[in-house]
Amino acid sequence: MEEQIIKDKFIGAILGTFVGDALGRSFEGASPGRSWTDSSEEIEKAFPGVYTDDTEMALILTESLVECKGLDPARLAMSFARGCHPERGYAWGAIRCLEAIRQGVAWEQASQVVFPDGSFGNGAAMRVAPVGVFFHDDLSQLRKAAREQALITHCHPSGVGGAILQAAAVAVAARAEPRERPQGEIFIEAVREAMGDIPEVYFRALDEVEALLSSDPEPAPAEVATVLGHEVTAPRSVPAALYAFLRSFFSFREAVIGAVALGGDADTIGAMAGAIAGAYRGVSAIPEQWRERLENGERGRDFAVTLAVSLFDQWKHRQEKKNTL
Numbered sequence: 001m002e003e004q005i006i007k008d009k010f011i012g013a014i015l016g017t018f019v020g021d022a023l024g025r026s027f028e029g030a031s032p033g034r035s036w037t038d039s040s041e042e043i044e045k046a047f048p049g050v051y052t053d054d055t056e057m058a059l060i061l062t063e064s065l066v067e068c069k070g071l072d073p074a075r076l077a078m079s080f081a082r083g084c085h086p087e088r089g090y091a092w093g094a095i096r097c098l099e100a101i102r103q104g105v106a107w108e109q110a111s112q113v114v115f116p117d118g119s120f121g122n123g124a125a126m127r128v129a130p131v132g133v134f135f136h137d138d139l140s141q142l143r144k145a146a147r148e149q150a151l152i153t154h155c156h157p158s159g160v161g162g163a164i165l166q167a168a169a170v171a172v173a174a175r176a177e178p179r180e181r182p183q184g185e186i187f188i189e190a191v192r193e194a195m196g197d198i199p200e201v202y203f204r205a206l207d208e209v210e211a212l213l214s215s216d217p218e219p220a221p222a223e224v225a226t227v228l229g230h231e232v233t234a235p236r237s238v239p240a241a242l243y244a245f246l247r248s249f250f251s252f253r254e255a256v257i258g259a260v261a262l263g264g265d266a267d268t269i270g271a272m273a274g275a276i277a278g279a280y281r282g283v284s285a286i287p288e289q290w291r292e293r294l295e296n297g298e299r300g301r302d303f304a305v306t307l308a309v310s311l312f313d314q315w316k317h318r319q320e321k322k323n324t325l
């Protein structure tokens with residue numbers, strides 16, 4: 001694949017997270033839309049371009065991958081803890097976990113401060129896009145990095161598994177030629193292979209994604225939300241985001257609008273669908289009027305693009321080193 005296309009995909013995954021999160025934030029807690037498109041005008045009108053915790057953590061993760069030339073969980077944990085602005089809509093569990101890290105609790109233990117078995121929320125999946133693109137060509141590193149970044153806040157096997165599934169979906173999207181039609185079953189098969197051994201619940205959910213994609217007539221958002229979920233738990237939201245991407249892979253806009261139309265945890269489902277769609281189609285597929293409306297302060301849109309380019313440069317550097325060995 002041409003280098004420019006890969007670069008476009010890196011930026012697409014990061015900005016796709018940002019756009020999906022910002023579009024979904026006004027619909028957090030909403031009921032599913034009556035159809036996939038009837039709320040699209042409403043969704044676009046309510047688009048303030050302001051991101052939430054999903055994007056804040058994805059940006060910190062990207063920055064950390066660049067600075068550490070890979071994933072260093074101890075340093076990443078401290079960066080998450082220092083960079084957290086609770087007003088961005090963090091879950092209370094995440095806030096307490098990050099507080100514990102700031103107070104000196106080891107990152108390996110912090111996520112058990114709140115839930116002894118660890119959280120299985122979707123917080124580790126929502127931010128994982130940079131891992132997905134950075135390791136798209138190295139699946140064992142992809143799984144390792146997705147797991148380690150998850151353990152910091154979501155050490156329950158389903159919390160970790162959701163992050164690995166989402167990273168795998170972003171990686172498979174990044175590996176695909178953007179013009180190639182990703183037939184649902186072929187894409188899902190590649191994701192199954194890339195995600196390796198994660199909890200059984202995700203394998204069952206992927207079967208349901210496939211069944212919904214081939215069901216005729218197409219199911220309404222409410223039915224998809226019932227079958228796949230739209231909740232804050234990872235098993236009940238990560239597969240839903242993948243479905244939203246696959247039913248509209250031809251259009252970044254429709255994939256994200258569809259994800260937000262599921263309601264519920266709309267910012268995170270939007271962020272995850274946006275990450276996959278952005279990694280598949282590249283940043284140029286994100287509507288320009290949406291990109292223009294993104295907040296652009298100190299850690300806003302331009303910062304996000306610069307970081308994504310640095311991550312791409314770091315990836316390229318790794319390739320060059322591999323090739324000279």
Ligand SMILES: [Mg+2]
Pocket residue numbers: 052053054088089267268
């Ligand atoms: Mg959020």
